[in-house]
Amino acid sequence: MPPGRSGTLWSSKMSMLQVYPGPTVPFDVNDEAKSFKMYCKYLPPIFSTPTGPFMNDLAALQSALFKFRDDRNWKQFHTLKNLIASVSIEAAELLELTQWKTDDEMLAAKSDPVYRQALQEECADVLMYLLLVADEAGFDLLDAAAAKLKKNEQKYPVGLAYGSAKKYTKLAEE
Numbered sequence: 001m002p003p004g005r006s007g008t009l010w011s012s013k014m015s016m017l018q019v020y021p022g023p024t025v026p027f028d029v030n031d032e033a034k035s036f037k038m039y040c041k042y043l044p045p046i047f048s049t050p051t052g053p054f055m056n057d058l059a060a061l062q063s064a065l066f067k068f069r070d071d072r073n074w075k076q077f078h079t080l081k082n083l084i085a086s087v088s089i090e091a092a093e094l095l096e097l098t099q100w101k102t103d104d105e106m107l108a109a110k111s112d113p114v115y116r117q118a119l120q121e122e123c124a125d126v127l128m129y130l131l132l133v134a135d136e137a138g139f140d141l142l143d144a145a146a147a148k149l150k151k152n153e154q155k156y157p158v159g160l161a162y163g164s165a166k167k168y169t170k171l172a173e174e
Contacts, residue, residue: 087129094122
């Protein structure tokens, strides 16, 4: 049970209640799963289907990542420059999974369990370093991604960009 939670029922499933504001839902101490489902129906769809230990909870993942880092006294090495370099290095390791493969080979590799495990691990490394970069730089990565998506919606209007791989500066030239 986390500090400060004495006297309340607590489980890893319920961590979302602490992170995402929503309606107050009565918590049935005899049926934790029922209470969790009641709360989930008020969450945005991306958060309503738990799929792993963090249940799509980025804040819980960040907390675990920061604890992992701090337990090893690695923050001293996590300067913004070093973290950005690490993102690039891990992204290169992700890219290495495609080296010398055709599109057809990549399509087939998606069903290979060994390849999928390597792909998952490299994607996870990139994600974790991006979270550390955002923390060190002092911004919320989800907010930044949402703002960037909104900006891209302006740059790539559906009417001009639909089915086109052109950069936004070249879209009007069609």
